[in-house]
Every structure is written in C-alpha cells, then in structure tokens.
Amino acid sequence: MKRAAGFGRVCSLACGLLLATQLPAANHAVILQYHHFGDDTPPSTSVTLAQFDRHLEHLAQNDYRVWPLERVVQQLRAGAELPDKVVAISVDDAYLSVYREAFPRLRARGWPFTVFVSPGPVDRHSPGQMTWEQMREMSRHGVSFANHSLDHAHLIRQGPNEDTAAWRARVRRDIVQAQQRLEQELGQAPRLFAYPYGEYDNPLKSLLGEQGFVAFGQQSGPASHNSDFLALPRFAMAVPYAAIEDFRVKLQTLPLPVIQAQPDDPLLPVAESRPRLRVQLQAGDYLADSLSCYVSGQGRAPVRWLDDAQPAFEVQAARPLAIGRSRYNCTARALQGNRYYWYSHLWIRRHPDGSWQQE
Numbered sequence: 001m002k003r004a005a006g007f008g009r010v011c012s013l014a015c016g017l018l019l020a021t022q023l024p025a026a027n028h029a030v031i032l033q034y035h036h037f038g039d040d041t042p043p044s045t046s047v048t049l050a051q052f053d054r055h056l057e058h059l060a061q062n063d064y065r066v067w068p069l070e071r072v073v074q075q076l077r078a079g080a081e082l083p084d085k086v087v088a089i090s091v092d093d094a095y096l097s098v099y100r101e102a103f104p105r106l107r108a109r110g111w112p113f114t115v116f117v118s119p120g121p122v123d124r125h126s127p128g129q130m131t132w133e134q135m136r137e138m139s140r141h142g143v144s145f146a147n148h149s150l151d152h153a154h155l156i157r158q159g160p161n162e163d164t165a166a167w168r169a170r171v172r173r174d175i176v177q178a179q180q181r182l183e184q185e186l187g188q189a190p191r192l193f194a195y196p197y198g199e200y201d202n203p204l205k206s207l208l209g210e211q212g213f214v215a216f217g218q219q220s221g222p223a224s225h226n227s228d229f230l231a232l233p234r235f236a237m238a239v240p241y242a243a244i245e246d247f248r249v250k251l252q253t254l255p256l257p258v259i260q261a262q263p264d265d266p267l268l269p270v271a272e273s274r275p276r277l278r279v280q281l282q283a284g285d286y287l288a289d290s291l292s293c294y295v296s297g298q299g300r301a302p303v304r305w306l307d308d309a310q311p312a313f314e315v316q317a318a319r320p321l322a323i324g325r326s327r328y329n330c331t332a333r334a335l336q337g338n339r340y341y342w343y344s345h346l347w348i349r350r351h352p353d354g355s356w357q358q359e
C-alpha cells in the first residue's frame with residue numbers, strides 16, 4: 001500500500017505496468033466485520049485490542065489496500081477489475097469502543113471504514129452507544145455510517161397477527177426511518193445495509209433491493225463480481241476467529257465461482273432440518289478433490305460431486321441443524337499458491353412448531 005502510493009506520485013504508464021505485474025487483477029475483495037474492540041465485552045462479538053493491533057499491522061506489512069466499502073461495492077458491481085489484496089473494514093453497531101479504540105487507530109493509518117448503525121438505541125442514549133456528535137466527528141475524518149435498521153430487530157420475523165403486506169409495510173418503514181435519521185444527523189448515508197444478526201431471507205432481500213440498497217450478511221467469504229449484492233459475505237472478526245494465522249488465511253481467500261446454490265432461501269421450511277445444498281460452479285483453478293464443507297456446530301459434512309456437464313456438488317448436514325442460524329462453509333485449495341477458495345451458505349431454522357429461536 002505504501003509502495004503503491006509512492007509510485008503513484010512519480011510516474012504513470014510505466015509504473016502502472018509495474019504495479020500490474022506486482023498485484024494481479026482480481027474479481028474480489030475481502031470485507032472484514034467487527035463489533036466491539038476491547039477485553040471486557042463479549043468474546044463472541046469482540047476482538048481484543050492486542051488482536052486488532054495485530055490485524056492492522058498485518059494489513060500494513062503485507063501491502064493490503066484498505067478501500068472504502070462504497071468503493072469496493074462500486075467496483076464489484078461494475079464488474080471492474082480490482083487489484084489483489086483489497087480489503088474493506090466494516091463495524092456493526094455503534095458501540096462506544098468504535099469511537100474510543102477503532103477510530104484513533106484507523107485514523108492514524110489514514111484508513112477508511114464503515115459503521116452500520118441502528119439509530120434507535122443512539123437516539124435513546126442506550127448505555128455503551130456512541131453519540132451522534134462523536135459520529136459527526138468521525139465522519140469529518142472519512143468514516144462512513146450506514147443503515148443497520150432502526151432498532152436492530154429480527155426483521156424476517158412476521159408478527160403473530162401480521163400478514164405479509166403488513167410485515168412488508170412495517171419493515172419498509174423501519175428501513176426508511178433509519179435512513180432518514182442517519183441523513184438528518186450526519187448529512188448523508190450511503191445506501192448500504194447490514195442485516196441485524198446477519199439474518200435475511202428472500203422476502204427481506206427483495207424489500208432491500210426495491211429500495212436500492214446493497215446489503216451485507218455475516219456469512220463468510222470474499223465478495224466478488226458474482227456475489228449476491230443483497231447478501232454480500234463478510235468475515236466476522238471475534239476472539240475465537242481472530243488469531244493472526246486465521247486472519248492471514250481469510251485475507252487470502254478466493255471466491256469459489258458459484259453459479260447457483262439451491263435452495264437459495266436461507267429460511268428453511270418448518271419440516272426441514274438437514275437441508276441438502278446443491279452448488280453449481282464454473283470451472284476454475286480449484287482442486288475439486290480438496291473440497292471440504294463444514295456445518296456450524298457439527299464439523300465436516302459429506303460432500304458429493306455430481307456427474308453433471310458443469311461442475312456441481314451436494315452437501316448435507318449429517319445431523320439436524322440447531323434452531324436459529326447455521327452455515328455450511330465450503331473451501332477448496334487453489335491449484336497454485338497456498339490459498340483457499342471459499343463459499344458460505346446461511347440457513348435459518350425455526351422450532352418444529354414454527355416458533356423462532358429465543359435470543
């Protein structure tokens with residue numbers, strides 16, 4: 001990154017060629033997702049300050065380019081080539097540690113980042129939330145703030161006496177109001193949306209799409225030209241997965257070239273507990289024999305390549321998924337280099353009586 005900036009000042013075409021050979025073009029970028037920064041917040045949604053410092057140092061020392069999330073989305077949507085090693089940093093929820101810990105560290109390096117904010121808790125001065133004034137200060141230094149719904153509700157859940165039309169109207173209102181509060185307080189907000197809890201289904205995705213949003217989940221993997229722009233993947237960074245070795249591997253991941261994954265609606269029918277996922281791929285530089293899929297809380301699941309004209313495989317959990325959110329995470333080694341192709345698929349399961357997980 002430092003090297004690229006230095007070249008840019010002194011030359012144009014020759015250096016462009018030089019950079020092109022040093023940094024191969026890519027069709028993807030890695031989007032990191034953080035929540036809390038500190039040692040005394042829940043480990044499942046926090047990185048320690050020592051971990052965060054190591055992450056930033058690793059990015060700097062290995063010439064990663066930290067781009068604004070908006071720019072990454074723009075390039076991917078346009079189908080434009082990106083340099084390899086592009087990273088965007090996102091943070092969900094406007095916790096105070098974002099202002100106190102993440103902001104000074106990222107500002108010192110001149111790196112942009114995006115915070116997904118639920119305006120409701122900020123307006124109510126909920127404990128541990130940043131204030132609008134702090135966010136205005138951050139936005140003057142290039143931090144962007146985007147929509148995380150008004151009150152961080154489980155948006156896919158229809159109320160007991162609510163029909164689909166009423167659900168749509170309520171959720172649309174929630175998203176519009178959140179956007180308005182961001183714009184009133186901060187002047188502007190990109191049309192980017194992070195699903196609370198990383199939880200979405202097809203009807204919710206359609207609602208976001210109709211309103212012109214690009215939306216982000218919490219299933220892992222690099223985002224690519226072929227990603228679903230209403231469910232872009234991000235790598236969640238929290239104590240259990242934030243060790244530097246894990247971080248290094250995730251930054252280097254490549255997008256498994258998925259053409260189609262069926263069924264594509266993450267919300268499972270009530271009677272379904274072990275979804276069979278069928279994934280169709282483009283041919284590519286991945287080692288088919290090395291494909292492995294893991295199920296949340298269960299470990300490795302059996303994978304079967306299908307005898308189709310196009311490469312395709314099926315994977316199914318060996319045991320029923322837990323109630324709530326689960327994922328199938330599939331990886332395959334690249335033919336060259338020590339890198340992994342990666343794809344993650346979200347599932348949401350209700351209790352057999354149709355009720356939702358308590359959380």
Ligand SMILES: [Zn+2]
Pocket residue numbers: 092093148152196197
């Ligand atoms: Zn959140």
